[in-house]
Amino acid sequence: MNVSRLLELRCVRYEPQASSKKHALDVLSTTLAGGSGDLKPGAVLEGLVNRERLGSTALGDSVAMPHARIDGIEQSRGAFLRLGNGVDFEASDGKEVDLLFGLLMPLDCSDNEIDDLRQLIEHLRDPILQEQLRQTDKPEDLYALLTDSLTAVYRRINI
Numbered sequence: 001m002n003v004s005r006l007l008e009l010r011c012v013r014y015e016p017q018a019s020s021k022k023h024a025l026d027v028l029s030t031t032l033a034g035g036s037g038d039l040k041p042g043a044v045l046e047g048l049v050n051r052e053r054l055g056s057t058a059l060g061d062s063v064a065m066p067h068a069r070i071d072g073i074e075q076s077r078g079a080f081l082r083l084g085n086g087v088d089f090e091a092s093d094g095k096e097v098d099l100l101f102g103l104l105m106p107l108d109c110s111d112n113e114i115d116d117l118r119q120l121i122e123h124l125r126d127p128i129l130q131e132q133l134r135q136t137d138k139p140e141d142l143y144a145l146l147t148d149s150l151t152a153v154y155r156r157i158n159i
Helices: 021-033 041-054 111-124 127-134 139-158
Strands: 012-015 058-060 067-070 077-087 097-106
Touching: 012 021, 012 139, 021 041, 021 077, 021 097, 041 067, 041 097, 077 139, 097 111, 097 127, 111 127, 127 139
Parallel strands: 012 077, 067 097
Antiparallel strands: 077 097
């Protein structure tokens, strides 16, 4: 997966003040919608919250991937938040979440996009990457870790 197709530097943030799951999803919604002009943060938040009602998007080990299918977008887009403190995401392992990769997908996303999502989820479970992400609060460094490591894995798998 070429993560740079999904994720722009402006959509990577360190959020030291998130105090709850709702607050984290609100920040994530604003970040996902930010600057695009075609999405409203409230609509994005509604999509993420509706998906969370179906079951927690926590992946375990303090990582979550809130996501939603959104009408009106033609390609998937992502955002990443590193929280200063973990928040309760009702994870099956009971751990609070401090790393969130938010993803919006078109209503009619392809099987390839779903496969890319599975690869992304698998890689976000990598304890080495998780530790590296927790060592910095600089968006530029977080972006580099996400795009370089995840794109490199995709190239190894598909060569």
